[in-house]
Amino acid sequence: MALNLKVNIQTANDCRNLVIEDITGNYSENNLGGWGGLNINPLKTNVNMSMTLQAYLYEGENLTIAEGNFDFTVFENFIDTPSQESYANFKMSIPVETLAVEIAELESFNIVEDNLYQIILRVGDSSTSTEYAIKEFVFKNTCSITKLVAQALTSINLQCEDCDDSDIEKALLAKSLLESIENV
């Protein structure tokens, strides 16, 4: 089995950084798609990695699809690896203003906006154009909206016996919609 990249994608708590964490793991009998073994070794001297980010940005009804490429060697300051020599278990954390370096459409944002993002991770030979692995991911960012729903829930006065239940219904609807957004 070829290298099967696995990652967790999220934003930092303040919604300002896009965080991508490698959870591919090492090659083993139980993880045939892992790093090393029969698959490519993630040594930085052997391989080069890059991430392509595509953001679906809406202004009213109008959609703009903006895209940028982030080479790991160029953005090394934003990539942490447990081992200095290897990309295994890398953790990439890029602030929105750095994302805007490659994606001009993000310049006006001070957080990673709640939107749909597509991400491609590539692992290639560092000296030739050989591509060892490529994988696409979809990330639906709900960082801000999650905070907003939490705020709305806490704004409801549950002690008020005579209050209109419609507030509770609205809050629960918002929470329900948020939970379903991943399945949209």
Added chain:
Amino acid sequence: MRLRNGYISGLPDEILESLLDEDQALLLSEYETEVSNGASDTESTINIPIVFVYVRDNSEQGEQQGIKIDTGDALDASAYLLEHFNSAAADLNISFTPAYKTGENDILDYPGTLMVDAEDLYSQKIYVTPENTEETVNMYYRNTGVAMADQNYDGTHSIAGVGKTALIAKILNTHHINFSKVYTVIIVNRLNTLSLGGEQNKNNFSTLGWSYINNIHPAVSNNKPFVSMFSLQALSNYQDTNLEDHLNIDLQTIINAHNNYFVGNFNIIEQSPFTEDDLKITKIELIIKHSLASSFGLLPTGTGMAQDLLLASGTTNCDANGCLLLGGQGNCIDDVPPNVMGGFYFKKFIEDDYGAAGASFCNNEAPGLFNSLYISMYNIMNFYRTETATYISFSENQIDKIRAGFETEGTVLKSLKDNFNSYSFNLETLCDNTRQISVRAINKAKNYTQSFKVVREEESYKFNYVKNKVSLLCNTLINR
């Protein structure tokens, strides 16, 4: 069908063919009667799904003929065309949006764009040699384009090019398209009007051998494929960028290849031989507007009676204030009088300014502004146009009739309108409003396709819609 007056637009010959068929003539008459009652609403926007079909030949031979088209370039061209189609239809309050699918289960890879590979597309035609013997020849699309008709005006010679029926069959063999649910625009390398053999330019008109557009009247959409056809040169213009730039092709290469093919194989020499400049029109919207209006049921301002169309140089007269489709003579429009200029169906849009065109005037008229000829000349259903002309829009009656077609039960136009939500963007119950996919998004999709496998427009739209709903709910609670 014979080529009589289809030298710029194929509509006059298509209409005549339908009038010569009893059943189709009845359909035309019934349609005209229905839409003559007018529209109840001319203000609201009518949304229509649209697909641009590019017929290409990416083989080595096709590349030599100049009609190799890359899909990415076609996407770029679709964005360009969409913008101009919407501009052309703005007077009618009609808006086009790229179709996501063209049949119940026929999803397009790219919204509003379909590629058809035609390297093996050909028709057999009869060529009459200079010695007056007949030879059967295979006319390949890449060399000859699409024939505007089967025979010349007197039925003595075949018209060069692949038959329209063969072209439609090829397209439908590639991808199913429901023409009554998606407005289908076919872009071909050439709409051919050359007679295969015999004396050229029999009519003593300066025919170039190239037509610009071909449209079908909506009343006969069950009898003929309801498509709109453009030749590549019809969508060129004098602006800095045009369709050939977006498609990354060279029109002169296509013209040279065609010239060489016909001279080399049939000793047929077209006018000059002509150049790219001979084919250009002033403004792309004009020919698109004319084409759209033809598809939406309007007739040219020079329309006379059926007997006129039977001639190879049909003209009309000052009494033609009625309706051809109802058995009379005229363009069926009350507020646009007949255009009685000679050679009406043969003159190009860019030719002749008013007053310098050898214009004919009806009795009691004098040359000058606001006489009937002037009004009919500067109407979009005319083929004349100069760079200085300003009266190129529709008349009130024309708009009313077109819009009535979209309101009339059983018409292909109403079907196009009614299927917008299903064919342009299927958001079903989640979204209660229609939307426009931005031209920019399609442009971006071109780059996108180089790396990502799927464009997630629908998914992202739903995500955005739900996100906005949640925000609205929460902010209502927080700010109450």
